[in-house]
Amino acid sequence: MPLTDIEIRNARPREKAYRLADGAGMYLEVSSAGGKYWRLKYRFNGKEKRLALGVYPEVSAKEARSRRDEARRLLDRGIDPSFERKVQKASGVERAANSFETVAREWFARQAPIWAASHADKIIARLENDVFPWLGSRPIAEIKAPEVLAILRRVEERGALDTAHRVHQNCGQVFRYAVATGRAERDVSADLRGALPPARHTHFASVTEPSEVAGLLRALDAFQGTFIVQCALRLAPLLFVRPGELRMARWEQFDLERAQWCYTVTKTKTEHLVPLARQAVTILRELQALTGRRDFVFPGRDAKKPMSGAAINAALRRMGFDTKTEITGHGFRAMARTILHERLRFPSEVIEHQLAHKVPDALGTAYNRTKFIDDRVAMMQRWADYLDELKGCGPGPDNQY
Template structure:
């Protein structure tokens, strides 16, 4: 007789496992511990075999019968359902191993060591927040262009158009890595070129007029926050390095007696040398008394970590400056580049090398940290003296510092 739900519920465990049958080879096995497991007994190639169909009550009587019937259809077509199940499990494991997230994290692990930490953090955050929740678990070879577009539209819809373009770029990089490693046949994100509205790129806000720079410098000197942030504000215009490089600076890289700072540029992965003016050395010497025993020149609240990346811009806002339209920590670079060339007449190639930009001369010489070093040492001191004159209210007429 066929089983009923009542009979199954009333089946009690015994000292030994026993079976109650439902027909067509299916039975329910009740173990001494009370477990109830569906089994199918069948023969294939003259051998008797067993196939597990699940456990009750997770698999109901109705579902167990459906699984039994599916297995019997395979048998009718000459397929061993036990072997077929192992094949399907292996395929599922393979698909999981080649999911978008698995491939993306593998690509990221290979690329991240060559990137600046801040850039790597942004890339993985975009993938984790905007891509993995929707595409992460899917086999990368099965993802289509419309699937990727749906992800981009979600980002675009919240008004983050620039982020949408960067997500598109990162997806393309992952797909191309999947192609190179034999897990995808093409980059479907390439089909989406032009699908997003163009991003409006803007430059970092910067003050480049000498009179306004003078006001800014006086405001920086009047900052009432912590001494560490105050020093970072005062050094920003003097050194005009990238904000991330300044806030994560290590004392081991400074030679205050030799008036030099040597470090590895985060963006170009090249060694860089910053000549220190007497004004910069003075600020650093004062700061060394407070943080010199620490790893970072500008430690954060947790002294084991550097100052927050938002600290300088937050300080500028406290001083009344709009960091979207007037000045940012990065804007000190544009300020120096503009005035050093237009007001102090320093050659562009000298300025660009001090900015740690990749500059090839007419002989194709690659960037190196000591190129134009004598000119750069002189330029950094002239620049610091010029800023002092501006701050003191001295005339700001153009000066030929060549």
């Protein structure tokens, strides 16, 4: 007779383990420590075998009987339930090893060391927030394009179209890595090209008209904040590096005698050389008297850390500039690129090298920190002189810049 719930609950441990039969080969084994284990005794190919069905009370008598019946059905088909369990377990381990999340994290671990930390953080955050909850446990080889599209639509519907495009891109990178490592047949995300509406990219606000640049420069010189932020504001248009690279500048990277600043570009992990015009050297020497004994050129409130990444834009807003429509810390790069080419007639390849952009030449060389260095030294000094000329001009329709 099947065991009743009362019999199961009241089964107390004894000095030695004992068994309570439930029927059809299943029994409850009660250990000397009080544990209660469901077991199935059966014969396969003439040998007596045991199959664990679970632990009471996590597995109830009803569930244990269901597992027993399933094992009996396998036996009727000539299949050893113990061997089938090992196969299923191995299959589950393989599925977990080839899940989208496992493959994606493996791909990320290989790529992250060559990325800027901020870039890596954004990618893993997108995967963890927008992909893994829905596709993470799925075997990557079994994922179909509609499943990926559902992920992208979910991101798009919350108003983050640009993020949806980036999620699409990252999923494609993971699928292609899975193909390369033999865990998927193809990149199914490629079937979704055109499924999302184009993202409208907005450029960093910038000032490119000389008359407006003149007013901006005079406002920067008149900034009423701290001397450190004022120096950063005055150097930003002179050097036109990325805002994060400026605020993270360290004194050890500067050679003021040779008028050079050499640092590693965050986006490309390549060394970049910035020739310093006389005006930039003057500002840096003034600032060196204040912060030269510290690590960072522009320390924040905590002297061991650089100034905030929002400091430049916050200062611009304090001066009355709209950082969404007029100028941002990043906008000084666009300002320099436009005026250097259109007004001062410097070659675009010289400008792009100074901006530390990857622009392959005829020989396929993407970037060399010393390429066009003489031209770049001359350009940076001419640029600084031009900005001084603009500041010296008064506003008026007759001024020529």
